[in-house]
Amino acid sequence: MxxxxxxxxxxxxxxxxxxxxxxxxxxxxxxxxxxxxxxxxxxxxxxxxxxxxxxxxxxxxxxxxLPLEHVLGWAEFHGLRVAVDPGVFVPRRRTEFLVDRAAALAPPGAVVVDLCCGSGALGAALAAELDGAELYAADIDPAAVRCARRNVPAGARVYEGDLYAPLPAALRGRVDILLANVPYVPTEEVGLLPPEARIHEARVALDGGEDGLDVLRRVTAGAPGWLAAGGSLLVETSERQAAGAARTFAGSGLVPRVATSRELYATVVIGTRP
Incomplete structure (x- = not known):
């Protein structure tokens, strides 16, 4: 930090x-x-x-x-100091693995969309790794949107709304990298989270529905219409959810694969539009 x-x-x-x-x-x-x-x-x-x-x-x-990051007003993420306002989801170090996988897939001048962007940490970190990236981000939480607008680089756009709804229609079929750090904690397990998360982070950033994959399904269903040919959707899940998430990707016409990092205890499902 x-x-x-x-x-x-x-x-x-x-x-x-x-x-x-x-x-x-x-x-x-x-x-x-x-x-x-x-x-x-x-x-x-x-x-x-x-x-x-x-x-x-x-x-x-x-x-x-209070979470240390909310007290400080910032968090370290992928070599960046990212503003984190009270109530906003604190970016986890394990999610750096998702950024690394996205950077490895991104073409020059990539069009990047960061859905469920929270503080905007993922989009900001990926943009810092890429030359000439065109970055867009969106979140349903107004507090997260305000925070993300402080973190993304100049020229990036952050929208408030539900998943794809606020994005410009001109992005359809143009997105090379679609990041979606969706909430994936099953509803009945939210109460088991540490108090720092359970009490001080927005529930909408944590609760993924009955099996934790509700938001992932919605993101995946819409992804083919927004991805460019050869573009990829990257989503973080738990290890036990990865197989189900991969099946969901395949059912939406994406070619799935699962990447894991034992060092960071991270699991990322990647789906590429043929």
Whole structure:
């Protein structure tokens, strides 16, 4: 994570966490609250706070259970410092694997769409990897849309609405890379998530319906009409959902394959339009 001294206004490259020992009283408060990486979190809070009063308030919010990224106002993702506002889904490190797979597939000057974009982290990260990418993003959550507009590069467009509905019709048949970090937690398992996610992130970004694949099915059904020939849809799932997701891709006319990263505990289903 970065060591900047203020919340970001757009995604930017990260710098190392400062090595100085954090105040022991801050570490003690965080450790007492159950923060496993209390020293690291304390360093980040100290580096981000503008004043001692600001630091005290930030520590108080963290001790009260807010996600560290919401307290800091940013998250590290794929080498970028991404703004993350309160209530907005925090990008997970495992999703960097999805970005890597997308970068490997993208042609020069790719047209990229980031659906269910949340903070816009995926689209911003992929655009940073590609030369001349044309980026569009969309999310149904107004708070996420406001956040994403701060993170995507100049010239990118972020729309508010349900999946494909707000996208310009001119994109139909032109999309080379369609990213969709859809919610995939089964409804009955949302209550089992850590409180940081369950309480402080929008439910619409977590709940994937009875089997966790409801939104994935809707995205997949619409994908062939938006993808260019040879274009690919990439979706993150759990390992146990991957086979069902791949069948859904095939049923929509996409050629599916599953990619996994043991290091990041990540599973990505890729479907290519013939």
């Amino acid at each position: 970065s060591s900047v001294h203020s919340s970001p206004t757009s995604a930017s490259a990260c710098s190392p966490v400062p090595p100085a020992d954090p105040p022991p009283e801050v570490v003690a408060r965080l450790r007492a609250a159950g923060c496993v990486f209390a020293e690291d979190e304390a360093r980040l809070l100290v580096a981000t706070a503008r004043t001692p009063d600001d630091l005290a308030a930030m520590v108080g919010r963290r001790v009260a259970g």
